[in-house]
Amino acid sequence: MDLAFLDQLWLARLPLLRGLGVTVVISALAIAAGTFAGVFVGLALTYGPRPLRWLVRGYTDFVRGTPVLVLVLASFYVLSTIGLQLNAFQAGVLALAVFCSSHVGEIVRGALQAIPAGQSEAAKAIGLTFRQTFIYVLVPQAIRQILPTWVNTAAEMVKASTLLSIIGVGELLLATQEVISRTFMSLPFYFFAGALYFAVNYGIERFGRYVDRKTTVPS
Amino acid sequence: MGYTLNFAAVWRNFDRLLEGLGLSLLLAVGAILIGCVLGLVVAFALRAKPLWLRGPAGIYVTAFRNTPILVLILFTYFALPQLGVRLGKIESFVFTLALYSGAYLAEVFRAGLISVPPGMREAGLAIGLSEMQIRTSIVIPIMLRNVLPSLSSTFISLFKDTSLAAAIAVPELTFEARKINVETFRVIETWIVASCLYVATCSVLAAGLRQVERRLAVPR
Numbered sequence: 001m002d003l004a005f006l007d008q009l010w011l012a013r014l015p016l017l018r019g020l021g022v023t024v025v026i027s028a029l030a031i032a033a034g035t036f037a038g039v040f041v042g043l044a045l046t047y048g049p050r051p052l053r054w055l056v057r058g059y060t061d062f063v064r065g066t067p068v069l070v071l072v073l074a075s076f077y078v079l080s081t082i083g084l085q086l087n088a089f090q091a092g093v094l095a096l097a098v099f100c101s102s103h104v105g106e107i108v109r110g111a112l113q114a115i116p117a118g119q120s121e122a123a124k125a126i127g128l129t130f131r132q133t134f135i136y137v138l139v140p141q142a143i144r145q146i147l148p149t150w151v152n153t154a155a156e157m158v159k160a161s162t163l164l165s166i167i168g169v170g171e172l173l174l175a176t177q178e179v180i181s182r183t184f185m186s187l188p189f190y191f192f193a194g195a196l197y198f199a200v201n202y203g204i205e206r207f208g209r210y211v212d213r214k215t216t217v218p219s
Numbered sequence: 220m221g222y223t224l225n226f227a228a229v230w231r232n233f234d235r236l237l238e239g240l241g242l243s244l245l246l247a248v249g250a251i252l253i254g255c256v257l258g259l260v261v262a263f264a265l266r267a268k269p270l271w272l273r274g275p276a277g278i279y280v281t282a283f284r285n286t287p288i289l290v291l292i293l294f295t296y297f298a299l300p301q302l303g304v305r306l307g308k309i310e311s312f313v314f315t316l317a318l319y320s321g322a323y324l325a326e327v328f329r330a331g332l333i334s335v336p337p338g339m340r341e342a343g344l345a346i347g348l349s350e351m352q353i354r355t356s357i358v359i360p361i362m363l364r365n366v367l368p369s370l371s372s373t374f375i376s377l378f379k380d381t382s383l384a385a386a387i388a389v390p391e392l393t394f395e396a397r398k399i400n401v402e403t404f405r406v407i408e409t410w411i412v413a414s415c416l417y418v419a420t421c422s423v424l425a426a427g428l429r430q431v432e433r434r435l436a437v438p439r
Contacts, residue, residue, distance in 0.1 A: 061418070061422075062414070065414075065417055065418035065419075065421040065422060066379070066414040066417050066418055067379040067380065067381075067382035067383075069382040069383055069385065070396070070413060070417060071414075073393070073396075073410065074410035074413075077406045081222060081406040081407055082222060082407065155285070158287075159286075160287075161287075162287040162289040163289060163383075165289070166385075173287070173289065173290060173293075177293075180297075186297045186298040187298040187299075187301045187302065190290065190293060190294040191298070193290055194286045194287075194290045194291070194294060197285070198282060198285045198286050201285035201286070202281065202285050205281075205285060
């Protein structure tokens, strides 16, 4: 049994590795795009004029109230119906990026709002413009708050990337399922996939702890 | 383009969506009830001195927090039968979700336990309560009131995670929506209605739980 599994694992090494690669690419793309958009979402939530703020608040609340799987399925089925031809990979990455952007937006908003008002007032008192205040006073303090939580979001995105297997993107989980449907060894192969995901996420979690230690203000 | 919205097909099947939503809620409630008990036990184990309690509890929490829930669901449903553990779709899903939530709740409860001031335990000892009595009638009630906000956000995210039950064909909201989508080809309408149902339920849950939090908050 064990030897048979190792045999099959060796046979399946290339598809599984490719799956792992696709998982990493999906997660990286979604995190990059989601973070980029999320920063603007956070800024709009904090400093935007009222109508924009309401619009963006509606967006984040809607996205955060919907399960990621529903976002993935909706992005896959709905976008092609309205004439935007995306393949499963693109639709999936888009859904994950949207999900990521709303989370990052909330993190950014929370971090900016947690900075005591005295900081902006002090900056104003020494004659800094809003732009200068933002760059030299607010951002450096907000970053400390944002980074550790942001690393956690990255781990969430790796976990959420498994959902793309449902719309047929050949990432690690789908690759595993294909191997299982050929070998019928569901126990060891699911376990193996779980262990790979664990390894990736545990690495990210440890990195998050490290960042957390590095960014806390020594008291 | 040239797509005209027509919700009639979705409204005809609306009762199926509602039934799915009901099942989703039921799955989430079942999972959080078991998860709370599990999380509580594990939280005490995490805080215990002997390594044979702390070690396994720590491994359980780390393992379940770092593995995608979909992999866990598929593992329980498709792989455990090879070990002779055969569960129905719903039981298997609730079991997995409970284990998953237990890991998150253990962390929530552990943080809550730390926040209970040691003076409470000492006061309990002073009036002659046993360790177990102190836990059940002093520490846990205070801790539960303190962690209520994290508890309700965990519940809401669990409710959203029930959508994954669609992957093993449990007829909850996402599964029904996908079926209606395939049967009627009313793609946009189906997904709009399904996501609005999720969003609405989440906001109702959030508002309701906030009321409970306010009612039970420790008066200051």
